[in-house]
Amino acid sequence: MTSEGLRTGSAVREVRFSKRANGGDYGQAVGEAVALDLPNGGTLFALLSGADGSSDHGGQHVWHIMRQIDDDLIELWPTAPKTSDPRIAYPAPMLVTFDDLSDPTSVKRVDPDDLAASFGEGVSLSRVTIEATDQPVTDRLADRLAKLGIKPDHSLDNDFKSTTNPTLAQRLAYRHFKREIAK
Structure with a gap:
């Protein structure tokens, strides 16, 4: 939500599933982050990595959630789905923005509970x-x-x-924004 009304964004990702040698399942996502342009000129990115630091939010988390909840539409934020998997406490994607859209090192994390701090008064995540x-x-x-x-x-x-103490820009890479289909 913005002072100019509701803004929405989306991306379609493919989650591929496979069996591990130990018999367990594994999901990996290919696709891209959601980029949402806001009225003040800022852009909110919902990455392929999770808010909890997981590197493959779109694959592992979604795979576990979809296996345990028989539904085609699941709200990840603000109400996390109930699952029996303790690793899925807050499965929303990591949200980031850039102070300068020409400088990738200006990336900063965005608090989903306080988008106004990053984008100005009246901006909130629904x-x-x-x-x-x-x-x-x-x-x-x-x-x-x-x-x-x-x-x-x-x-x-x-x-x-x-x-030993990397910045967010040092920890994030292209693969957090876009993951190509392996050939």
Whole structure:
């Protein structure tokens, strides 16, 4: 929600499932982050990684949730689904924005409970949902990521040296915004 009304965004991702050698299941998502342009010129990105730090929110979390809840539409935020899997406490995606859309190192995390702190008065998050669909995987972010200077197989901060306390830009990479279908 914004002072100018409701804004919505979406992306279609494909979650692929496979069996592990130990007999367990594994899901991995391909696709892209949701990019939501806001009236103040800011952009909110809902990444492929989870708010809990998981690297494959779209695959692992969604796979566990969909297995345990017999529904085609699941609200992830603000009400997390009830599951028996303790790893799924808050399965919403990680939300980020950029202070400067030409500088990938200016990435900052966005608090889903306080979008106004990042985007101004009157901006709030209503909900995040996932829905089963047969639509094709969306491919709208490649040009936007290139303009941001985010390159495939690279971190958002390509100049950093190894450190025990990496910044968000050093921890995030292209794969958190877009994951290609493996060939």
